[in-house]
Amino acid sequence: xxxIKQIRALCHxxxxxxxxxxxxxxxxxxxxxxxxLLSVMxxxxxxxxxxxxxxxxxxxxxxxxxxxxxxVVVGTNGDSLxxxxxxxxxxxxxxxxxxxxxxxx
Numbered sequence: 001x002x003x004i005k006q007i008r009a010l011c012h013x014x015x016x017x018x019x020x021x022x023x024x025x026x027x028x029x030x031x032x033x034x035x036x037l038l039s040v041m042x043x044x045x046x047x048x049x050x051x052x053x054x055x056x057x058x059x060x061x062x063x064x065x066x067x068x069x070x071x072v073v074v075g076t077n078g079d080s081l082x083x084x085x086x087x088x089x090x091x092x093x094x095x096x097x098x099x100x101x102x103x104x105x
Contacts, residue, residue: 002048002058007074010081011040018083031086035064039072040081046071046099057084061098069098 010016026033043062050056055075064070071089075082089098 002056004045007076007081008041010076015080017080022083022085025085029087035070036072036086039070
C-alpha cells in the first residue's frame with residue numbers, strides 16, 4: 001500500500017525526480033509545475049499500482065484553478081518521488097467524480 005504521507009514527505013526539490021516523459025507532458029498539456037506540487041500535497045490517492053516497475057505508483061486527484069480536476073501519477077522507492085505523468089482527465093473515461101473510471105463496454 002502506498003502512503004500519501006510518505007509521498008508528501010518526499011515532495012521537495014531534494015527528492016523529486018521528474019522523468020523526461022513527465023516534463024514533456026507538462027509542456028504539451030499546459031500544466032503548471034506548481035499545480036503538480038499542490039496536487040501531491042493536497043490531493044488524494046484514487047488508484048494504486050503496487051506492481052509497477054521499477055517502483056510502486058499512485059494516481060493522485062486534486063482540483064486546481066477554477067476547480068479543474070488534475071491527475072498526477074507518482075512513484076516512490078521510499079527515498080525519492082518520481083513524477084511520472086500528469087493530465088486533465090476527461091468525462092469520456094472518468095465518472096463525474098473524476099475518481100472512478102467508466103466501465104469499458
